[in-house]
Amino acid sequence: MLIYIAGAGAMGSRFGYQLHRAGQDVILLDEWDAHIQAIQTNGLVIEGDRTDTVHLPIMRPSEATQPADLVILLTKAMQLPQMLQSIQSVISEQTQVLCLLNGLGHEEVIEQYVPRDQIMMGVTIWTAGLKGPGIAHLAGTGAVNIQSLAANGKARAEEIVDVMNQAELNVTYDDDVIPSIWRKACVNGTMNSTCALLDCTIGELFASESGQALVNQIIHEFVVVGEAEGVQLNEEEISKYVYHTAEIAKHHHPSMHQDLVQNNRLTEIDFINGAVHRLAEKNGLAAPYSQQITQMIHAKENILGIK
Ligand code: NAD
Numbered sequence: 001m002l003i004y005i006a007g008a009g010a011m012g013s014r015f016g017y018q019l020h021r022a023g024q025d026v027i028l029l030d031e032w033d034a035h036i037q038a039i040q041t042n043g044l045v046i047e048g049d050r051t052d053t054v055h056l057p058i059m060r061p062s063e064a065t066q067p068a069d070l071v072i073l074l075t076k077a078m079q080l081p082q083m084l085q086s087i088q089s090v091i092s093e094q095t096q097v098l099c100l101l102n103g104l105g106h107e108e109v110i111e112q113y114v115p116r117d118q119i120m121m122g123v124t125i126w127t128a129g130l131k132g133p134g135i136a137h138l139a140g141t142g143a144v145n146i147q148s149l150a151a152n153g154k155a156r157a158e159e160i161v162d163v164m165n166q167a168e169l170n171v172t173y174d175d176d177v178i179p180s181i182w183r184k185a186c187v188n189g190t191m192n193s194t195c196a197l198l199d200c201t202i203g204e205l206f207a208s209e210s211g212q213a214l215v216n217q218i219i220h221e222f223v224v225v226g227e228a229e230g231v232q233l234n235e236e237e238i239s240k241y242v243y244h245t246a247e248i249a250k251h252h253h254p255s256m257h258q259d260l261v262q263n264n265r266l267t268e269i270d271f272i273n274g275a276v277h278r279l280a281e282k283n284g285l286a287a288p289y290s291q292q293i294t295q296m297i298h299a300k301e302n303i304l305g306i307k
Helices: 010-021 033-040 077-088 106-110 154-164 178-198 202-206 207-226 237-250 256-261 273-282 288-303
Strands: 002-006 025-029 044-048 050-053 068-075 096-099 119-124 128-132 133-136 145-148 172-173
Touching: 002 010, 002 133, 010 025, 010 044, 010 050, 010 128, 010 133, 025 288, 068 077, 068 145, 068 256, 077 106, 096 106, 106 178, 106 256, 128 207, 145 154, 154 172, 178 202, 178 207, 178 256, 178 288, 202 207, 202 237, 207 288, 256 288, 273 288
Parallel strands: 002 025, 002 068, 044 133, 068 096, 096 119, 145 172
Antiparallel strands: 044 050, 119 145, 128 133
């Protein structure tokens, strides 16, 4: 199976590496010069639970020509439209496109470039990091849930599930993946932006009484807005999930902290808390916590001069 990894950063490197090791034809697509050059020169270096080096093809998206069987989208959210625009020539009628980005609203973006019945939406709790261009740090275990948007797409999607499971990616077909996407977005929406703004670890945020009050308000907004969008979310269950995740990850700075504070990169805030604010307005509701957090993250991006 010819699989393009569209966005070969930390997570794209994990998925590309594991699928390559399982015998699939994998091509990495990326726009970051130093990363492309490092992988072309030294291979993709894997550190963490395993030490390995694999010589995977990597190119700019506009250079890809062979029609894909599968495209796995793993850009940051704000890079997604540009990526989809650049890979139009590899998307044939046979191509399945799987989105594994964090955040909300990506299916509307993808539908502008890919027929709806070729799209699969998914969510993953795998993690990954980049130690520098061409060097991925992979540790821990994870899972993926996916669903085809095609009315009769389950059988085709289950073939993809099998291929990904041969690569030990722990994938399950989910007849209703949207609530899981919202639940993961809620995890990100409670701790990523707040820890980035407060410059703290997840444990420090949740140890604070005011921090917990903030988290609870954000969870409530996600649940109310999700329900207005027709997504059934149980506030108690989501809250337990968020607090459980926070306990496991208490020593970590979340990825938005790493992006904004440590690496001065743009954040995915518009697709997490920002999306909840937008959807609240669309439904005649208010989500003041999500709105203000989004404004503060953008203000911080401006203050740091990040473009
Ligand atoms: P990433 O930032 O590592 O990579 C995304 C893109 O940014 C890639 O094209 C990459 O080459 C480029 N990039 C990375 N570092 C760069 C730098 N210093 N300078 C210039 N370009 C750089 O993103 P990711 O962590 O792989 O996340 C991809 C998607 O998966 C996001 O939607 C994210 O929220 C989601 N996700 C991430 C994790 C995780 O543990 N990293 C877990 C679950 C979901």
